[in-house]
Amino acid sequence: MNRFEDYCTKFVQSIGNKEGAISPSIVSSASFAYKDPETAEGIFNGSIKKPLYSRMGNPTTAKLESILAEMDGGIGAVATSSGMGATTLAVTSLVSQGDEIISIGGLFGGTYSLFNETLRRFGITTHFFDVDDLDNINNAINDKTKIIFLESVGNPNMRLPDIKKIAAIADTKGVALLVDNTITPLSISPLALGADITIYSTTKIISGNSSALGGCVVFRAINEKDDKFKTKRYSFLEKFMKGAGEMALIPNAKKRALRDFGMSANAHASYQTMLGLETLALRLPRIVKNIEIIVKELAKNSLHVNHPSLESHPHHRRYKENFQFGCGTLFTIDMQTKEKAYDFLRKTKLATITANIGDTRTLALHMASTIYSDFDESTRKFLGITDGLIRISVGLENPQEIINDFLKAAK
Numbered sequence: 464m465n466r467f468e469d470y471c472t473k474f475v476q477s478i479g480n481k482e483g484a485i486s487p488s489i490v491s492s493a494s495f496a497y498k499d500p501e502t503a504e505g506i507f508n509g510s511i512k513k514p515l516y517s518r519m520g521n522p523t524t525a526k527l528e529s530i531l532a533e534m535d536g537g538i539g540a541v542a543t544s545s546g547m548g549a550t551t552l553a554v555t556s557l558v559s560q561g562d563e564i565i566s567i568g569g570l571f572g573g574t575y576s577l578f579n580e581t582l583r584r585f586g587i588t589t590h591f592f593d594v595d596d597l598d599n600i601n602n603a604i605n606d607k608t609k610i611i612f613l614e615s616v617g618n619p620n621m622r623l624p625d626i627k628k629i630a631a632i633a634d635t636k637g638v639a640l641l642v643d644n645t646i647t648p649l650s651i652s653p654l655a656l657g658a659d660i661t662i663y664s665t666t667k668i669i670s671g672n673s674s675a676l677g678g679c680v681v682f683r684a685i686n687e688k689d690d691k692f693k694t695k696r697y698s699f700l701e702k703f704m705k706g707a708g709e710m711a712l713i714p715n716a717k718k719r720a721l722r723d724f725g726m727s728a729n730a731h732a733s734y735q736t737m738l739g740l741e742t743l744a745l746r747l748p749r750i751v752k753n754i755e756i757i758v759k760e761l762a763k764n765s766l767h768v769n770h771p772s773l774e775s776h777p778h779h780r781r782y783k784e785n786f787q788f789g790c791g792t793l794f795t796i797d798m799q800t801k802e803k804a805y806d807f808l809r810k811t812k813l814a815t816i817t818a819n820i821g822d823t824r825t826l827a828l829h830m831a832s833t834i835y836s837d838f839d840e841s842t843r844k845f846l847g848i849t850d851g852l853i854r855i856s857v858g859l860e861n862p863q864e865i866i867n868d869f870l871k872a873a874k
């Protein structure tokens with residue numbers, strides 16, 4: 464049984480209750496009352512497992528967290544208010560002023576500016592590399608490096624990293640590997656491939672219908688014996704290991720990021736995210752199948768499409784070998800000029816023009832004039848943003864109807 468089949472069962476069974484209200488309950492309370500002062504003390508020191516205050520955790524959100532942790536084979540998870548909140552939580556829980564980050568691959572715009580502008584203001588330096596630039600990545604790692612960060616699929620450059628190979632480098636050097644798996648939940652299991660932390664924007668394919676903004680970070684367990692997190696590089700984790708043992712990355716994230724930055728998920732969004740999650744394992748394979756049909760046909764009709772399922776793509780072999788369950792909902796069309804790209808977007812009847820991805824509907828956006836409009840030319844070149852580039856996120860529609868619509872729009 465593949466993971467999609469497996470999770471068709473698991474998600475619906477774990478989200479619905481077997482007694483009373485079937486739909487998960489929304490605990491819409493910002494704060495929680497403690498029975499007596501001793502209980503309050505116990506909740507604050509962690510010896511009593513009850514809700515403290517919704518910024519630090521909420522029962523509805525906790526249900527979502529446990530399901531996503533299980534999905535990725537993690538020991539626990541922290542849900543956040545957005546995908547950027549998730550990246551910020553994961554990263555700031557591990558870095559201090561003077562530290563360095565290695566960022567690999569084409570990057571989501573917000574992540575790129577977080578690394579290149581915002582964290583730089585706080586004295587944290589990021590070095591950027593292409594997915595196949597392994598020698599330079601190896602050489603760039605030093606004592607100050609705390610994080611190797613990559614996206615499971617370059618958005619929007621569609622380049623695929625060899626996650627296992629990069630995880631091996633991270634392990635040899637003793638540096639944490641963080642994978643933004645927003646585009647490929649279920650299809651790719653970063654922790655099983657050697658990553659330490661996975662990051663999601665649940666806003667995208669996990670919710671799947673543009674109904675809720677959210678994010679989540681999944682953490683692996685700390686090993687009982689040797690572990691890179693037990694070295695000098697991560698000495699700040701020691702105090703959390705004393706209390707939480709193998710779960711140390713979770714109080715570390717809560718106390719060093721969530722508590723003070725407050726990127727906490729809200730119960731209503733967590734509830735809606737779970738409703739979406741129930742059908743993730745049905746929707747994603749349908750979209751993966753759609754994409755392969757669509758890009759093949761559009762390429763045959765001489766459109767400049769970029770997707771690793773095409774034989775012409777430099778990572779086609781990697782796609783076949785390491786991405787058997789597809790690489791998510793995205794592909795790009797390069798219309799060569801901004802004018803032609805705009806013309807396509809005006810003419811398409813099916814695609815919704817929006818910055819979102821991973822929806823039940825097909826979505827499209829011109830890259831250079833929107834998400835990447837703030838970026839200078841050399842950055843755009845590095846990220847693969849050309850003047851005519853349109854990013855498409857394929858939905859559940861009939862693939863032939865999408866093909867017909869796009870061929871008309873491209874005329």
Ligand SMILES: *Cc1c(COP(=O)(O)O)cnc(C)c1O
Nearest residue numbers: 545546547548571645664666677
């Ligand atoms: C959308 C997205 C994010 C940010 O998520 P938000 O929920 O919009 O904050 C991060 N990474 C990737 C790959 C994304 O597509």
